[in-house]
Amino acid sequence: MSPKRKKPAPTIGVNSPAPPPLSGDPILRTVSRAAFALVMLFALLLLWRGHNAPGGGFIAGLMTVAALLLHRIATGRSALRVPPLTLIPFGVALSVLTGLVPYLLGQPFLKTAYGYITTPLTGEFEWATALIFDIGVYLTVVGSGLSIAENLAEVHPTERVEEDE
């Protein structure tokens, strides 16, 4: 916090002069429409296969945040219908619940269970309660990342808290 400086030094960053609203860019909008869907699908794939191949809740969550941010920048509105902060309690609760259920059944806290089922359409596939835990992590990461980004975006650049000066 540099004291006694009334006027901000000349800015070289993105803030000089005011950038044009990005949502006006038609190319970005068109590309993002396709890219958003693809990235989201890929993120879900990462989440799903995380137990056996590279992926997992954290990575999928980050990828989703990136996709949602892209969508937000391109179209100017959030693809998420709820404030992102509300995802966090659900995510955390889901993770804790997956831990609690085996504990109440006499297993160690967070012990995962897995098994195989065969359905006519998909053939044999594996299920694991770890996926539910991962979804909890996923929701937490998406909620947190997006909420941080949105909060930063919403602060008005020239807005200052009184005590700052």
Place this chain on the structure above:
Amino acid sequence: MTLAVLFPFLMALVCAWAGQKLGRRTGYLAAAAFLPALALALPLAGMPGAAPVTETTRWVAELDLSLAFRGDGFSLLFAVLIGLIGLLASLYSVAYLSATEKFGRFFPYLLLFGGSMLGLVLSDNLIALFGFWEMTSVTSFLLIGLWHTRGAARDGAVKAFLVSALGGLALLTAVAMLVIAGGTASLSGLDLAAVRESPLFTPALLLTILAAATKSAQLPFHLWLPTAMEAPTPVSAFLHSATMVKAGVLLVAKFGLIFGGAALWSGILVPLGLVTLAWGSWLALRQTDLKALLAYSTVSQLGLLVSLYGLADAEGRFAATAHLLNHAAFKAALFFVVGIIDHETGTREIPFLEKLRSKLPLTFVVALVATLSMAGLPPLGGFISKELFYEGMLHRGWPYLAVAVAGSMLTFAYCARLLGIFFARRTPLPAAAEDLREHRVKDHIHEAGPGLLLPPALLAGAALLFGLWPGSAEWLTRTAQGALDFGEYGGHLSLWHGVTPALLATLLTWALGAAVVWQAPAFAALQSRLTPLWNANTVYYTLTQGLGHLASTVVARTQGLALPDQLRIMLLSAGIMGGYAVWRSPQVFQPIGRVPLELVPIGVLLVAGAVGVLLSRNRLTAVIVTGLTGFGSAAAFLALRAPDLALTQLLIEAVTVILFLLAFRYLPGVRDLPRTRGRLILDAVLAGAAGLGTTLLVLSSLRFLAPPISPYYLVNSYSGGGGKNAVNVILVDFRGFDTMGEGLVVAMVALAVSSLVTLGKSGRTRTAPGDSPDLSPLPSRHQNRRRK
């Protein structure tokens, strides 16, 4: 028993949910929550001679932690007391609280407190006991600060919490020492001989006394109890007369069986209790607020109990338990009575209250019985237990009895003062009480309804019963004999036990007390002349303000610096600590083995990124060049066959760049701070040392201090966690708890950012003039809603 402890916690959830809908009727639910605790009276009935009831639920076996409850006579007596007064307080609250109260908060807090208290008295596991002890501190903090819009309530809550948390830390240490010395965390299973032999015995003893003194408001920790009276009156009756403050007494009584043999134990506790008794009643006599008077009276009565249990002999424990019962009965009744007076007249200030006998006749009868019991007059329970108190102190020595008589004389005097409000005598307003002049007494004073009157009437009835039929109180007291080791003690409770020195001391007390009452104005003048300016509160506020001052000074000195200065301090201190570590345990460096060829270009990339950041004169460039190191690391992870890490690193890079750019909009451009030549050299040395240190650290970590754990995960991840991706199995299964914690950290950061940003928006901000209001590249759906 486990049910009795857990039921209030469950009901707290129910009440929190029902509080909005049921309003004050939630109190009936809350009252019901104490019924299982009252059912503990059934095993109590067969208690003298019977074996204690135990229930154990395994919890964390590795830590020797279990929910072990042990219902011996003493614990059950306490539990029933808590249950009964909790029940009465809940019912009383229904009639007492105004309809606008936040019932969804009040009753759950009350129940959480009741549950913690039950857990505390019944717990046989030392660790669980400590946990419940701390929970009583936290819940009482919530209760005292219930009306948190009032500064006094916040102050009282913080003060109570700080003092009892200090004691909690002492208890934690004492418990740890006992567990180490005694070999187990089970209170009843402790190896007493080993504990007494252990060098930890004396420290544990002193820490236990500290814990008990803070909780039971012994001198000089009595300061929190009077300010805790900011809580609603039913709460005060429950917490601060009947249960919470007795937690310390309970500790003294129970741990007295461990430490009682030591001369130090009685040597500290008995004088401490007696001084508290005298000083508390001295202060009580000076109060004009009825509730404050009762608060200081509680301080002094707790002193009496502590000194009796501190005697650590059969006689003392018997007398203390008898007085414990009496005190619970009359003190809770008196708090309820004061609540009635406050409710009906609109004030609690003694100078404004007069002639209440004719206006509140029923309340008067209740108050009379309870006050006379407190003053120790026959034929009430308080008289009998006070006789035993005098006997116990007499055996200790004449000086002890003298202090006891002095304290009781003042007790007698403040009891008389309390009763004065029911008669025509109106005490003159002290000169110091100018700020009370705007107090108004309601014009029409009505007798309270049955909802308010019944609980204190029941308790006063008990006080009367204990006096007229001492056998009832003695039977109750005897139930604790097995737990407190006074089975062989042959004493009895009776109204008349011949002309003994104790009776003479009682007569002397009355005479002196009557003299004090008779010369009340002169005595008050004497008091205000003698009372020192310096007291425990001054120390407390000096300390807390000093601490705040110190904190803000440190913050101003370290956080107010320019970024380079902060960086210098950080690097320097990290260097000092790292250097110390290397000096203490010299590291052995492994020769670096074969370097995979594909790592060479990656290394170049990483170095290029680092140098590039130094050279860039623009934040945007800097971020992009930093990305080089990030992507370089990702490439390195890939080369070392860690695709999961690489993927994470890549995505983190992408998201952080976006976050960076969003944050950059608020920062001024990059500037070169002027640097002298000396500074430049210093910085170069610092940076070089930091780099060298990090390199050494990384190199030294190449040597394994223990066999690596990774093969275990690779072998077991499929069979144990059912996943082929070992990294993911580690994250979600083997170390799932860590992941959960990390998720919480991420969530916490998001909440912190969100609250920081919204804090800036809540009307305390201003927009710099001349700026158009909407420069944000990301228009928000939530923006308008938050701004309005």
